[in-house]
Amino acid sequence: MIRGDDRGEEYGDAYPVEVQWGRPLRMTAADLRPRIVLLPGDGIGPEIVAAARRVLEAVGEFEITEQVVGGASIDVHGTALADEVLEACRRSDAVLLGAVGGPKWDTTDPQAPRPEQGLLRLRKGLGLYANLRPVRPSPALVDASPLRDERLAGTDLLVVRELTGGIYFGDSGRDGDRAHDTCEYSVAEIERIATVAFDAARRRAAGKSRTPRVTSVDKANVLETSRLWRETVERLAGDYPEVELEHMLVDNAAMQLVSSPARFDVILTENMFGDILSDESAMLTGSLGMLPSASLGSDRPGLFEPVHGSAPDIAGRGVANPLATVLSVAMMLGHGLDRPDEAAVIEAAVDSVLQRGLRTFDLAGAGEEPVGTDEITEAVLATL
Ligand code: IPM
Ligand code: MG
Numbered sequence: 001m002i003r004g005d006d007r008g009e010e011y012g013d014a015y016p017v018e019v020q021w022g023r024p025l026r027m028t029a030a031d032l033r034p035r036i037v038l039l040p041g042d043g044i045g046p047e048i049v050a051a052a053r054r055v056l057e058a059v060g061e062f063e064i065t066e067q068v069v070g071g072a073s074i075d076v077h078g079t080a081l082a083d084e085v086l087e088a089c090r091r092s093d094a095v096l097l098g099a100v101g102g103p104k105w106d107t108t109d110p111q112a113p114r115p116e117q118g119l120l121r122l123r124k125g126l127g128l129y130a131n132l133r134p135v136r137p138s139p140a141l142v143d144a145s146p147l148r149d150e151r152l153a154g155t156d157l158l159v160v161r162e163l164t165g166g167i168y169f170g171d172s173g174r175d176g177d178r179a180h181d182t183c184e185y186s187v188a189e190i191e192r193i194a195t196v197a198f199d200a201a202r203r204r205a206a207g208k209s210r211t212p213r214v215t216s217v218d219k220a221n222v223l224e225t226s227r228l229w230r231e232t233v234e235r236l237a238g239d240y241p242e243v244e245l246e247h248m249l250v251d252n253a254a255m256q257l258v259s260s261p262a263r264f265d266v267i268l269t270e271n272m273f274g275d276i277l278s279d280e281s282a283m284l285t286g287s288l289g290m291l292p293s294a295s296l297g298s299d300r301p302g303l304f305e306p307v308h309g310s311a312p313d314i315a316g317r318g319v320a321n322p323l324a325t326v327l328s329v330a331m332m333l334g335h336g337l338d339r340p341d342e343a344a345v346i347e348a349a350v351d352s353v354l355q356r357g358l359r360t361f362d363l364a365g366a367g368e369e370p371v372g373t374d375e376i377t378e379a380v381l382a383t384l
Contacts, residue, residue: 033061034093034337037301039069039085039122042105042115043310044320045098051322051377052096052329055349058384059333059342065092069122070100070115070310080118086125094336095122095303096328099310110174124164127297129189130196131161131274132335133307135261135281135291140354144286144363147258152284154262158204159281160197161274163295165189166225168271185225185270190232196296197268198240204265213244217253217269217277229270250277257281282307287362289321292328294335304332318372321360323350326380349383 038053040046056062067085074080080100089095100115107114122128136156137145145152162185170182197214205212216233218226230247237245248256250273256263257277261284269277282291288308295303306324314320327350334343358379361370371379 033063035063035065035091036332037089037092037095038064038066039089039095039097040066040072041069041098041100041118041310042071042102043099043312043315045070045100045310047315047318047320047373048306048322048325049096049098051373052325054377055326055346055380055384056096056329058381059345060339069097069118071102071105073118074105074113074115078113080113080115081121081125086122089122089126089301089303092301094301094332095126096325096332097122097303097305098325099306099308101310102312102315104312120168122303123295124169126295126301126303127164127299128295128303129162129164130193130296131159131163131278132196132200132294132296132331133159133161133274133278133281133291135159135284137285138290138351138354140351140357141286141290141363143365144359145284146286147261147284151259152261155264155284157261157264157267157281158200159267159269159274159278160193160200161278162189162193162270163274164271166271183223183225183270183272185228187228187232190229191236192298194233194236194268197266198236198243201243201266202240211244212242213246213265215253215264215267216245216247217250217267217273218247219250219273220247221249225270233268253277254280257284278307287321289324289360289362290327291324292331294328294331296335300336302332302336304328304336318374319361319370320373321362322373322377323360323380326350326377345384346380349380352383353379 038049040049067088068076070080073082100119105115137152142149142152165185167181167183170184172181201212201214218229220226220230257280282288285291291307293305293307306328308324311320326346330343330346333339353376358371358376359368360376364370
């Protein structure tokens, strides 16, 4: 499905100009190329996004533009996400982001702009309430995991994190020597993210003989938002009789993720718990450098980005692991652009490169000679 078509139909002849949404009315094949906005961001962001761009361009034709976000944007515009950049993202079919942040912009001054605000504004501005973070340790990497093989065996989980509500977006402020951040959720917000989780559980189990399971993670023994969360998820579960629902307190979930990760299927949780648990889950794969993510709303564009941060300590040295970003391109093709075949080709290429023993320094074990960003990217390109 190409979105240009939908938009054409939606406005039809009633839209009296030659150009709709920046696309000419009479479309040629070149006009129908999906529009991708790249937001490299800070630290290793530019290196890994450049690598991912090469992979993207190797699998298809896209209209690609690059924009600044995060610290890079603060340097140019004085704000972490300029209005025109948000607008360009809105008009695109998908957005690929590297990472934001770095010591240069670290501050506790509430008046000063922070790189992370760019990402939060992008999520809110594009209505991206559902963050999907799949964790499936590559068989070639079991030795890189901090867990023993037998604990890790069979781990294949998906974190579904609510992304535009909760304490990240509630009222916050300072008053003299006090500060506050407010956590709020509405039934509607909980229902729509829970629907994503139940649907994902159903899809993941389709054609398999196992029972789909959703583990809803909260802190219902303490927090009122968590009690509303639990009640709402419980009610929605009635629409999914084939999905097994369990509730788990977040501290227990953090513990079980390292003691028995294979017991999880879909983890459904609110914004901040999801932030913390997804980093923890990511480390099960041996490196934060391997995990992709998709942030989706009820319409295009989605935002695709690696789970890891901007790693300023290794920025510019050509050693960053680009695979999480390359795998985010695969998620972009699969989830964002309805091109699952190209997504599968990229995933297979990454697996194959790891299988052959190539390791960036974050993955290399004792006695393994690490390769750089370019080398591993070339290897992926050669395998496609
Ligand atoms: C993430 C990051 C962000 C978050 C930061 C950079 C605002 O940690 O995507 O997990 O907390 O959501
Ligand atoms: Mg995080």
